[in-house]
Amino acid sequence: AHGLPLMGIGDWNDGMSRIGREGKGESVWMGFFLFTILNRWIPLCRTRGEDVRVRNYTAYRDELLVAINDAGWDGEWYRRAYFDDGTPLGSKLNSECTIDSISQSWSVLSGAGDAEHSRIAMNSLDKYLVRRDTGLIQLLDPPFDKSPMNPGYIKGYVPGVRENGGQYTHAAIWATMAFAKMGDSKKAWELLELINPVNHGLSAESITTYKTEPYVVAADVYAKAPHTGRGGWTWYTGSASWLYRLMLESLLGLNRQGNTLSFTPCIPETWPSYSMSYRFGETTYQINVVQTLLDDAKTIASMTITLDDIKQNDSVLTLTDDQQEHKVEVNIYRLGNRAESISS
Numbered sequence: 001a002h003g004l005p006l007m008g009i010g011d012w013n014d015g016m017s018r019i020g021r022e023g024k025g026e027s028v029w030m031g032f033f034l035f036t037i038l039n040r041w042i043p044l045c046r047t048r049g050e051d052v053r054v055r056n057y058t059a060y061r062d063e064l065l066v067a068i069n070d071a072g073w074d075g076e077w078y079r080r081a082y083f084d085d086g087t088p089l090g091s092k093l094n095s096e097c098t099i100d101s102i103s104q105s106w107s108v109l110s111g112a113g114d115a116e117h118s119r120i121a122m123n124s125l126d127k128y129l130v131r132r133d134t135g136l137i138q139l140l141d142p143p144f145d146k147s148p149m150n151p152g153y154i155k156g157y158v159p160g161v162r163e164n165g166g167q168y169t170h171a172a173i174w175a176t177m178a179f180a181k182m183g184d185s186k187k188a189w190e191l192l193e194l195i196n197p198v199n200h201g202l203s204a205e206s207i208t209t210y211k212t213e214p215y216v217v218a219a220d221v222y223a224k225a226p227h228t229g230r231g232g233w234t235w236y237t238g239s240a241s242w243l244y245r246l247m248l249e250s251l252l253g254l255n256r257q258g259n260t261l262s263f264t265p266c267i268p269e270t271w272p273s274y275s276m277s278y279r280f281g282e283t284t285y286q287i288n289v290v291q292t293l294l295d296d297a298k299t300i301a302s303m304t305i306t307l308d309d310i311k312q313n314d315s316v317l318t319l320t321d322d323q324q325e326h327k328v329e330v331n332i333y334r335l336g337n338r339a340e341s342i343s344s
Helices: 028-047 051-071 101-109 115-129 169-181 185-195 204-210 239-251
Strands: 218-221 231-234 254-257 260-263 273-280 283-294 303-307 316-318 325-335
Touching: 028 051, 028 101, 101 115, 101 169, 115 169, 169 185, 169 218, 169 239, 185 239, 239 254, 303 316
Parallel strands: 283 325
Antiparallel strands: 218 231, 254 260, 260 316, 273 283, 303 325
């Protein structure tokens, strides 16, 4: 009815199993996700000469973009879904699940959100879902409890536990990725500190609260007394691989496509440099990234790359598996609070 994908009996959040069970409920988040998939799928169809699919997918993607930013926008954040009867979820009209994290983060990660709306939405995520006092990032708030809404078996969880208003680490990582994609390194690294399991085991008191292993990723962290800060479902979550991608790709900025590497670091201003050893087949690339802060970033190229002391013409590094060791220097230049150059 709103031009959004059907929710069915659950999308990413399978606990929302009754929102679209009659075949009419719609998912705003799925709109962002599907937009992302189509943007990756259309070029593939084009290389295969599937022109009809290219036209159909492109037309639908463009319609979806309009629907997301029309029916999906709630004024201060993006809604989460619509029930079969057209009632919105993740809206200021709701007394429970007023705001849901993943619609906000995926408005950024997909690139489908209106830029200003996404900025406002991520500020709302930070305001309402980031719990700095207890060191966690809620999936949604307030939890489902006493309202007449019946979104599905998610409501069977105790409020503040797992998907029902606790930290669902998978989504917390997406939120951190979104801040990194926006270029907000300060916020991205702050949120990483909150979700890094190591930081839940820095003292006897924190270990007593967390009650689980601080050396693996927990699928969830409880957000309501008397269990606030307690971890759950360790050793059993895809969030571990997402956390690895957050640190390696979103923050350190290392991204591989085929036989090329690109660099989009989102690091603190206090970092002068960092290094990585990257293996491609039987070839090792020793990579050193140096950050320089400037008053005016327009006075110099934003990035330069040298391979074995030879300056590269492109902003990407072409990889060759020649069983040799190579030295790579990546210099990034950014506006910062300090004008002086920083060297390693």
